[in-house]
Amino acid sequence: MSRSQTTLKTTRRDFIPVAGASLLAGVAGFEGAKPPVISRPESAAVTIIKARTYSEDLVKRMLEGIRECGLDVRGQKVLLKPNLVEFDPATCINTNVAMVAAALEVFQTLGASEVVIGEGPGHRRDTYALAEMARYRGEIADFDGRFVDLNRDDVSPVQGFADRGEIYLPNSALRADLIISLAKMKTHHWAGATLSMKNFFGLVPGSVYGWPKNELHHVGIDKSIVELSRIFRRSFAIVDGIVGMEGNGPIQGTPKQVGVMVMGSDLVAVDATCCRIMGLNPAGLEYLRMASESLGVIDEKRIQQRGESIISVRTNFDLIKSFQQHRLS
Amino acid sequence: MQNADGGWGYFPGKQSWLEPTAYAALALHGEPAVDRAWKLIESWQLKDGGWRPAADVQIANWTTALCVTIATLRGEFGGPFQKGVEWLLGSWGVESRLVNRMAVKMGRLEADRDLRLKGWPWKPNTSSWVEPTAHTIVALKQASSNGASKLSSKYRDEIRERVRMGEAQLMDVRCRDGGWNYGSRAVLGGDLPSYPETTALALLGLQGHADLSRSLERASQMARDQRSQMIIDQQDQQGAKKVNAPSPLARAWLRLALRLHGVNVDLPLGTPLRDVVVTAVDAIGAGANYQLFGTREVSREKPGAIS
Numbered sequence: 273m274s275r276s277q278t279t280l281k282t283t284r285r286d287f288i289p290v291a292g293a294s295l296l297a298g299v300a301g302f303e304g305a306k307p308p309v310i311s312r313p314e315s316a317a318v319t320i321i322k323a324r325t326y327s328e329d330l331v332k333r334m335l336e337g338i339r340e341c342g343l344d345v346r347g348q349k350v351l352l353k354p355n356l357v358e359f360d361p362a363t364c365i366n367t368n369v370a371m372v373a374a375a376l377e378v379f380q381t382l383g384a385s386e387v388v389i390g391e392g393p394g395h396r397r398d399t400y401a402l403a404e405m406a407r408y409r410g411e412i413a414d415f416d417g418r419f420v421d422l423n424r425d426d427v428s429p430v431q432g433f434a435d436r437g438e439i440y441l442p443n444s445a446l447r448a449d450l451i452i453s454l455a456k457m458k459t460h461h462w463a464g465a466t467l468s469m470k471n472f473f474g475l476v477p478g479s480v481y482g483w484p485k486n487e488l489h490h491v492g493i494d495k496s497i498v499e500l501s502r503i504f505r506r507s508f509a510i511v512d513g514i515v516g517m518e519g520n521g522p523i524q525g526t527p528k529q530v531g532v533m534v535m536g537s538d539l540v541a542v543d544a545t546c547c548r549i550m551g552l553n554p555a556g557l558e559y560l561r562m563a564s565e566s567l568g569v570i571d572e573k574r575i576q577q578r579g580e581s582i583i584s585v586r587t588n589f590d591l592i593k594s595f596q597q598h599r600l601s
Numbered sequence: 602m603q604n605a606d607g608g609w610g611y612f613p614g615k616q617s618w619l620e621p622t623a624y625a626a627l628a629l630h631g632e633p634a635v636d637r638a639w640k641l642i643e644s645w646q647l648k649d650g651g652w653r654p655a656a657d658v659q660i661a662n663w664t665t666a667l668c669v670t671i672a673t674l675r676g677e678f679g680g681p682f683q684k685g686v687e688w689l690l691g692s693w694g695v696e697s698r699l700v701n702r703m704a705v706k707m708g709r710l711e712a713d714r715d716l717r718l719k720g721w722p723w724k725p726n727t728s729s730w731v732e733p734t735a736h737t738i739v740a741l742k743q744a745s746s747n748g749a750s751k752l753s754s755k756y757r758d759e760i761r762e763r764v765r766m767g768e769a770q771l772m773d774v775r776c777r778d779g780g781w782n783y784g785s786r787a788v789l790g791g792d793l794p795s796y797p798e799t800t801a802l803a804l805l806g807l808q809g810h811a812d813l814s815r816s817l818e819r820a821s822q823m824a825r826d827q828r829s830q831m832i833i834d835q836q837d838q839q840g841a842k843k844v845n846a847p848s849p850l851a852r853a854w855l856r857l858a859l860r861l862h863g864v865n866v867d868l869p870l871g872t873p874l875r876d877v878v879v880t881a882v883d884a885i886g887a888g889a890n891y892q893l894f895g896t897r898e899v900s901r902e903k904p905g906a907i908s
Binding site for chain 1: 611612615616618620654655657658659660662663695722723724726727728730732733782783788789791796798847848849850851872874876
């Protein structure tokens with residue numbers, strides 16, 4: 273939405289040059305830690321679970337999906353990262369509160385030593401008011417005691433973020449053993465789709481980078497998505513596709529009933545699967561193409577599909593003109 | 602709530618950040634606690650004159666404007682003030698670069714704003730946005746009036762021009778509804794709505810500007826909405842449906858901004874979260890020293906104007 277105040281007819285990089293650091297050169301470590309060696313996985317598993325409405329037993333469904341994925345969180349500090357962006361009662365911008373409440377119960381049930389919820393919205397300063405409007409504060413038990421405003425958390429530098437050398441990130445995210453990207457299934461007018469990886473923009477602190485976090489737009493939206501996913505490798509995705517958003521997302525689009533949750537440890541594969549459900553060719557999205565070079569799998573043949581099949585839940589999302597060429601046949 | 606280092610965190614018990622420290626220092630202007638805060642603030646100025654937002658962050662950002670405002674109010678016109686003003690004058694949104702303006706002329710770039718106008722970014726080498734632009738206009742206006750004799754004439758002329766351009770940019774990015782959001786009035790041809798907190802901040806920067814009647818009406822409406830939302834909240838406890846939520850931060854900025862424009866509003870104070878920024882802005886806006894953010898004489902209030 274707020275990439276900048278300009279729209280390029282060619283490419284943004286023609287006008288806002290970035291240093292020529294290789295995308296793959298920087299592998300982040302936490303404040304001087306030795307950078308982890310990342311090798312692209314050969315395959316991945318993604319689970320699709322049907323859930324027609326938010327009033328269904330989402331805890332049961334989510335547990336079913338997580339067990340399919342073989343995720344073990346016993347003794348781990350878990351950060352739930354919903355997509356809480358803005359509020360408009362006429363549409364469905366944010367991860368539904370029922371999904372967040374269910375995830376909280378699920379990860380407690382699975383034996384996590386700590387489960388906190390954290391988000392740093394990109395436009396609005398008053399995160400708690402936003403959480404109130406999205407009904408998080410009213411419907412999640414002890415929300416204020418569990419929630420961290422990642423825009424105003426204490427921060428630490430992390431080395432190796434694109435051409436910028438380092439990025440400051442919130443300690444609550446850096447110290448988590450596992451981050452659950454509780455994303456919303458939405459189209460995005462610059463990236464094509466915003467799913468589990470783009471959701472990590474909310475981990476970047478406004479206290480350092482502002483509202484919006486315009487630094488990420490100048491680094492490049494696609495590159496920033498990939499770099500943040502590289503830093504936060506200890507993650508698991510649960511995408512709220514019960515009701516998604518189509519058209520001019522991520523804010524001004526319209527609700528789209530899909531009736532699924534999509535889960536997995538390979539966020540690239542999860543996002544690629546979500547794209548296929550939405551009728552989008554994942555290879556047409558620049559961030560997924562870049563991520564597939566080192567972080568995860570987008571090739572359908574190398575993604576083991578568990579739960580429901582893609583074809584049984586696929587429903588084409590309306591796409592804005594610039595992404596219509598990437599419609600799956 | 603003041604930390605041992607003289608600063609304040611965003612919330613009690615958290616590490617000091619410049620933003621809550623600056624607002625707390627303004628709210629407590631004249632109190633001894635502010636002397637300790639100022640010492641900490643001074644120590645966070647970087648060599649280039651900009652201020653870093655926290656001890657552990659090594660990049661300067663928009664909070665430099667708040668530091669210049671505090672320095673001016675304290676009459677601290679020494680090196681930190683001079684370098685801070687210089688840093689602000691050397692900072693502008695990168696969208697105004699010549700290459701972008703040329704690209705617009707050549708039809709290779711579409712811009713939703715006038716790129717000849719320079720505003721201020723959240724941090725260097727990014728685009729300009731409403732909130733940092735508003736705070737910097739306030740800082741430079743105050744510096745050029747209260748600290749005028751301490752600034753070289755070259756700076757005074759440059760400040761005048763940058764303030765003029767900053768105000769023009771704020772007007773240029775104003776939403777169709779008369780208010781402001783973070784700084785984009787439309788995307789892909791669709792209008793975007795304004796927010797109460799950024800509308801109030803833009804009005805802070807535009808004090809004394811003509812042609813604000815529509816914006817003041819929008820801000821007054823936002824204040825009425827905030828107040829009615831409180832009532833709905835109270836009714837909610839009795840079983841009525843809650844349709845929206847109040848924002849303590851929005852209320853705090855709206856009260857202050859409208860008061861500076863001569864409109865007195867009746868809005869509830871406080872936040873249940875012990876949020877230091879909200880508490881401090883509430884204290885400034887509701888207290889006798891609300892003119893701390895004033896850049897012109899407010900001759901007469903209109904109490905109860907939105908009652």
